[in-house]
Amino acid sequence: MSLSSNHLLGLKDVPKEDIQLILDTAITFREVLERPIKKVPTLQGKTIVNLFYENSTRTRLSFELAQKRLSADTINFSKSGSSAAKGESFKDTVKNIEAMKVDMIVCRHESAGIPKYLTQISNAKIINAGDGRHEHPTQGLLDMYSIREKVGKLEGLNVCIVGDISHSRVALSNIYGLQTMGANVSVCGPSTMIPWGMEDFGVKVYNNIDKAMAESDVLNVLRIQLERDAGVLIPSVREYHNYFGITQERIEKNNPNVLILHPGPINRGVEISSEVADGSSQVILNQVTNGVAIRMAVLYLLGTKSEE
Amino acid sequence: MEIILKGLRLLNPDQNLDLLSDVLIKDGIIDKIENIDVSQNSDAKVFDFSGKVCVPGLFDMHVHFREPGGEDKETVISGSNSAASGGFTGVACMPNTNPAIDSAEVVKFIIDRAKGHLVDVNPIGAVTKGRKGEGLAPMLELYDAGAVGFSDDGTAVKTASLLRNALEYAKMIDSPIIEHCEDESLAGGSMNESVVSTELGLPSIPTVAEDLVVMRGILLAEYTGGKIHIAHISSKRSVELVREAKIRGVDVTAEAAPHHFTLTDECVRNFDTNYKMNPPLRQQKDVDAIIEGLQDGTIDCIASDHAPHSIEDKELEYIYAPNGIIGLETQLGLTLTELYHKGKLTLEQVVEKLALNPRKILNLEIPQFEVGEKANFTILDLDYEYKFDIKYSKSKSKNTPFNGRELKGKSIAVINNSKIYFDGQFQNI
Numbered sequence: 034m035s036l037s038s039n040h041l042l043g044l045k046d047v048p049k050e051d052i053q054l055i056l057d058t059a060i061t062f063r064e065v066l067e068r069p070i071k072k073v074p075t076l077q078g079k080t081i082v083n084l085f086y087e088n089s090t091r092t093r094l095s096f097e098l099a100q101k102r103l104s105a106d107t108i109n110f111s112k113s114g115s116s117a118a119k120g121e122s123f124k125d126t127v128k129n130i131e132a133m134k135v136d137m138i139v140c141r142h143e144s145a146g147i148p149k150y151l152t153q154i155s156n157a158k159i160i161n162a163g164d165g166r167h168e169h170p171t172q173g174l175l176d177m178y179s180i181r182e183k184v185g186k187l188e189g190l191n192v193c194i195v196g197d198i199s200h201s202r203v204a205l206s207n208i209y210g211l212q213t214m215g216a217n218v219s220v221c222g223p224s225t226m227i228p229w230g231m232e233d234f235g236v237k238v239y240n241n242i243d244k245a246m247a248e249s250d251v252l253n254v255l256r257i258q259l260e261r262d263a264g265v266l267i268p269s270v271r272e273y274h275n276y277f278g279i280t281q282e283r284i285e286k287n288n289p290n291v292l293i294l295h296p297g298p299i300n301r302g303v304e305i306s307s308e309v310a311d312g313s314s315q316v317i318l319n320q321v322t323n324g325v326a327i328r329m330a331v332l333y334l335l336g337t338k339s340e341e
Numbered sequence: 342m343e344i345i346l347k348g349l350r351l352l353n354p355d356q357n358l359d360l361l362s363d364v365l366i367k368d369g370i371i372d373k374i375e376n377i378d379v380s381q382n383s384d385a386k387v388f389d390f391s392g393k394v395c396v397p398g399l400f401d402m403h404v405h406f407r408e409p410g411g412e413d414k415e416t417v418i419s420g421s422n423s424a425a426s427g428g429f430t431g432v433a434c435m436p437n438t439n440p441a442i443d444s445a446e447v448v449k450f451i452i453d454r455a456k457g458h459l460v461d462v463n464p465i466g467a468v469t470k471g472r473k474g475e476g477l478a479p480m481l482e483l484y485d486a487g488a489v490g491f492s493d494d495g496t497a498v499k500t501a502s503l504l505r506n507a508l509e510y511a512k513m514i515d516s517p518i519i520e521h522c523e524d525e526s527l528a529g530g531s532m533n534e535s536v537v538s539t540e541l542g543l544p545s546i547p548t549v550a551e552d553l554v555v556m557r558g559i560l561l562a563e564y565t566g567g568k569i570h571i572a573h574i575s576s577k578r579s580v581e582l583v584r585e586a587k588i589r590g591v592d593v594t595a596e597a598a599p600h601h602f603t604l605t606d607e608c609v610r611n612f613d614t615n616y617k618m619n620p621p622l623r624q625q626k627d628v629d630a631i632i633e634g635l636q637d638g639t640i641d642c643i644a645s646d647h648a649p650h651s652i653e654d655k656e657l658e659y660i661y662a663p664n665g666i667i668g669l670e671t672q673l674g675l676t677l678t679e680l681y682h683k684g685k686l687t688l689e690q691v692v693e694k695l696a697l698n699p700r701k702i703l704n705l706e707i708p709q710f711e712v713g714e715k716a717n718f719t720i721l722d723l724d725y726e727y728k729f730d731i732k733y734s735k736s737k738s739k740n741t742p743f744n745g746r747e748l749k750g751k752s753i754a755v756i757n758n759s760k761i762y763f764d765g766q767f768q769n770i
Contacts, residue, residue: 144658146612167542230536
């Protein structure tokens with residue numbers, strides 16, 4: 034069994050069999066992570082570059098750890114802002130890195146489309162670690178893994194993504210992946226945070242968190258960008274919390290069985306109350322562990338896939 | 342020097358003229374419009390243009406020539422060469438140069454650069470000093486130096502009060518204010534706002550950002566009695582607003598760029614920055630509305646918004662790459678292919694949009710096909726089929742989404758200022 038593509042640019046158009054394969058492979062690596070010696074020699078001799086043009090702590094650490102667990106050689110490249118402003122163009126940077134003979138590039142960039150562009154200018158296998166507001170496929174995969182781990186299935190589940198959908202790269206990857214796996218996906222947030230034409234994606238839109246919660250099996254709660262959104266997309270953090278925040282009271286009133294996910298980092302008292310965050314902390318922290326397993330699975334499947 | 346153009350169809354809707362004839366040009370002036378016996382004029386150089394159509398020299402009222410300040414991307418000369426190659430004998434160039442065209446010196450500098458060229462280069466002056474939206478530029482002085490209109494193109498005139506004053510002030514010289522219609526607070530995206538921008542995760546610009554400023558311009562022109570020209574109109578609603586305003590008698594005109602009647606935001610899917618422009622590529626309903634607006638006269642002219650950028654700038658990440666594409670050498674071909682050959686515009690309408698109306702809006706003389714008049718011609722081969730190849734472009738920049746596009750119809754020669762551009766060469770005549 035191998036993946037149908039040499040790259041992981043997003044979850045749009047990724048076939049069900051591929052997602053299934055990644056999720057199943059991750060189970061094996063999840064076990065590896067519980068062993069006293071958490072390292073396997075699978076990618077020995079492979080060189081992977083982590084090309085991070087945007088600040089990221091969790092995703093980069095998670096990828097780096099996954100690479101080390103697989104015994105790959107890794108190098109990190111971090112930069113922020115426009116490549117031109119720093120003197121060397123993005124293309125030149127990539128060409129230089131490629132000249133060092135690398136096998137894979139894991140890329141995070143604030144401009145959508147960069148991973149696709151990388152496939153055009155590089156021979157390395159490309160993994161998208163988040164591009165603009167476009168996609169963040171490994172986050173989508175690890176969310177699916179976490180749901181499946183907890184509930185036992187994805188098919189037929191009602192999953193609602195809550196928060197700033199417009200500016201999220203996690204939302205689209207979740208929507209595409211979950212829909213492929215047979216889940217019903219909805220989104221919930223203030224109307225200023227719902228992007229154009231959301232219904233065209235086959236996604237139900239809620240502006241009422243109580244209703245969304247009552248009708249969902251899983252809530253995937255996104256982080257609110259405090260510094261950017263308050264006063265612009267929402268009047269205040271306080272109003273957001275009052276109308277959209279996930280609180281224990283709301284859960285008890287609407288759906289005590291609802292599963293809460295959060296891709297982190299958490300703003301306690303904003304999108305989620307401390308009480309709920311702590312109550313769900315096992316699931317949320319488990320997501321982080323699962324993230325390493327999922328990234329190991331993706332790296333392994335792409336890294337050992339022979340070029341066709 | 343004498344040249345004879347044989348076998349032309351002379352078409353000038355401004356004179357209600359549609360005539361098969363030869364033309365004798367002497368020192369750049371039309372000497373004869375009649376059947377000419379070549380053997381009687383043995384000194385004259387003869388061009389056989391049998392079956393070709395001769396129309397008044399085409400005019401593009403919206404180009405960016407980057408000089409002064411961006412000569413690596415385009416100069417007045419390279420831009421003019423590109424214009425001639427694309428079939429144009431005249432252009433109006435936008436003031437977002439560095440320094441901006443906000444003083445008589447810069448106007449004169451550009452006119453001086455273009456001196457002796459086949460193509461007439463008419464500077465557009467800035468509405469505000471440095472295009473900063475703080476105070477009016479010396480519009481009368483700019484006009485006297487040769488500016489033919491005023492614009493802060495690249496952005497809209499910053500405030501309604503400045504635009505009002507500009508419209509009032511420009512009435513003294515009957516000049517139009519050319520508005521780049523985009524509300525600053527809604528702007529800043531990389532593509533049109535639609536389901537496609539949601540899918541691609543790119544920051545977006547809604548059509549209403551354009552519509553609001555179109556409406557502002559129309560209302561202020563109506564209130565002041567000034568002349569407003571809407572540059573590169575791209576949204577369906579904006580076309581409707583202009584249509585309604587024209588019916589009310591407002592002095593409003595509009596232009597559309599070929600990419601806005603040939604491409605949609607679906608093209609952005611491959612993240613090729615040659616599809617990044619401002620206004621952005623819209624949706625099919627907008628494309629249909631632009632074509633309809635051209636058909637019923639709501640949109641007076643076609644203008645390229647020729648915007649040269651260097652390869653290194655266009656190779657930037659999508660959100661950082663600059664807006665704009667070059668267009669002087671694809672504009673006529675796209676218009677003929679997509680509008681004339683598909684039966685959407687008559688040839689007369691094409692000539693109005695590409696030659697007559699831009700000059701009318703800018704108060705420039707329309708070339709007349711009469712003995713004693715200056716020869717200012719574009720000669721068209723309507724049925725010539727070819728693939729546009731950027732390799733042969735005369736522009737210094739290569740940023741076009743139309744490389745390789747199949748086109749039908751092109752200019753095979755242009756004549757103006759006692760020069761002919763034919764077969765890739767300029768010659769004095």
